[in-house]
Amino acid sequence: MQPKLVAVLGAGAWGSTLANLASATGHNVRLWSRHLECSLAETVDGADIIVSAISMKGVRSVVEQIRSLSFAPETIFLTATKGLEPTTTLTPAQIWQAAFPDHPIVVLCGPNLSKEVQQGLPAATVVASTDITAAETVQMVFSSNRFRVYTNSDPIGVELGGTIKNVIAIAAGVCDGLHLGTNAKAALVTRGLTEIIRIGVAWGAKIETFYGLSGLGDLLATCNSPLSRNYQVGYQLAQGKNLAEILERLEGTAEGVNTTQVLIAKAHQQHISVPITTQVYRLLQAEITPRQALEELMLRDIKPEYNF
Numbered sequence: 001m002q003p004k005l006v007a008v009l010g011a012g013a014w015g016s017t018l019a020n021l022a023s024a025t026g027h028n029v030r031l032w033s034r035h036l037e038c039s040l041a042e043t044v045d046g047a048d049i050i051v052s053a054i055s056m057k058g059v060r061s062v063v064e065q066i067r068s069l070s071f072a073p074e075t076i077f078l079t080a081t082k083g084l085e086p087t088t089t090l091t092p093a094q095i096w097q098a099a100f101p102d103h104p105i106v107v108l109c110g111p112n113l114s115k116e117v118q119q120g121l122p123a124a125t126v127v128a129s130t131d132i133t134a135a136e137t138v139q140m141v142f143s144s145n146r147f148r149v150y151t152n153s154d155p156i157g158v159e160l161g162g163t164i165k166n167v168i169a170i171a172a173g174v175c176d177g178l179h180l181g182t183n184a185k186a187a188l189v190t191r192g193l194t195e196i197i198r199i200g201v202a203w204g205a206k207i208e209t210f211y212g213l214s215g216l217g218d219l220l221a222t223c224n225s226p227l228s229r230n231y232q233v234g235y236q237l238a239q240g241k242n243l244a245e246i247l248e249r250l251e252g253t254a255e256g257v258n259t260t261q262v263l264i265a266k267a268h269q270q271h272i273s274v275p276i277t278t279q280v281y282r283l284l285q286a287e288i289t290p291r292q293a294l295e296e297l298m299l300r301d302i303k304p305e306y307n308f
C-alpha cells in the first residue's frame, strides 16, 4: 500500500496514540490540536484520511470549522470519539456524516486503553463503515504486529458499544470502590451488556456487534482497569469524593458522565428500561449515595433473565 497522508485532529491521549500507530506503519501523519500553532485547514489539506479524536464536547465545533473546505471525494473521515451530543443525541459518526454526506465515514472503537497501546502492548480494535472499502483502507493503515484491526459493517453498533460502556464502567468503578467482590462485578458487567444491547438494538444496531471487541471487549477493558477514566470516576465516587472534585483532578476526559445524561433523556423518551444507567445518573446528580444505588439495583422486582 502507498503511504497515506493521515491528519489526526485532537492531540490528547487517544489522538496522539493513533498518530503514533499510523506513523509506525509508514504513513505520513499530521497532528492538530487547538493548543498548537498549526492551522486546522492546513492540517487537513490533501489528507487521505482525517481522523477525529476530539472529545465529544469539541466535535461539533471542529466539524463546523472544516465543513466548508473542499476535499477529494475519496477522502475518508475516521471518528474515534466515544460520546453522544447532548442537544441532538447524535453520535459523532452521525455528525460527521451529516456534514460530509458524500464521503465515507468510518468508526474506530475497541478495548484500547491509550496508555497500554502507547507502551506497545498488544491490542485489537474494530473499524466499521457502510463503505467496506474505506474500512479496509483504514484497517491497512493502522494494522501492525501490536495492533490488530478488524473490519465491521455495523458502524452504529460499533460506535454505541464503545460509547454506552462508559456508563457501565462508572458503575464498575463504584462496585470496586465499595469492595463488593467478584460475583457482584460479574453480575454488573453482564447486566450492563444486556442494557447496552437493549439500547443499541432500539437505536438500529445489530445485536451480534455487541458481543465483539467494541461491545463486550471494550466493556471488559474499561470495567476492569484503573487506567479507564470512567472507572476512576466511579471508584472515587465510592470513596466519597464529589464529582466536581474528581473531574477537576482527572487526567483527560471521562465521556461517560455526559453520556449518562444523554442516555437517560433518550431512554425516557423511548421507554427503554435502563436500570444501571438510572442509578449512575442519580449518583452523578448526587441524589443518592453509592450504597443507596446498590440497594436500588438489588431490590428491583425479581424477574426472568431476559438477555436483551
Ligand SMILES: NC(=O)C1=CN([C@@H]2O[C@H](COP(=O)(O)OP(=O)(O)OC[C@H]3O[C@@H](n4cnc5c(N)ncnc54)[C@H](O)[C@@H]3O)[C@@H](O)[C@H]2O)C=CC1
Binding pocket: 010, 011, 012, 013, 014, 015, 033, 034, 035, 053, 054, 055, 056, 057, 058, 059, 061, 062, 080, 081, 082, 083, 112, 113, 114, 115, 251, 252, 253, 255
Ligand atoms: N484515551 C483512551 O484510552 C481512549 C479514548 N477514546 C475516546 O477518544 C476521545 C478523546 O479522548 P482522549 O484523547 O483520551 O481525551 P483527552 O482529554 O486527552 O483529549 C481530548 C482532545 O479533544 C480536544 N478538544 C476538546 N474540546 C475541543 C474543542 N472544542 N475544539 C477542539 N478540540 C477540542 C482537546 O484539545 C484534546 O486534544 C474521547 O471521546 C474518548 O472516549 C477512545 C479510545 C481510547
Ligand SMILES: O=C(CO)COP(=O)(O)O
Binding pocket: 082, 110, 111, 112, 113, 114, 166, 169, 218, 221, 222, 227, 228, 229, 230, 231, 253, 254, 255
Ligand atoms: O475507551 C477507552 C478504552 O477503550 C478508554 O476508556 P476511558 O475513556 O474510560 O479512559
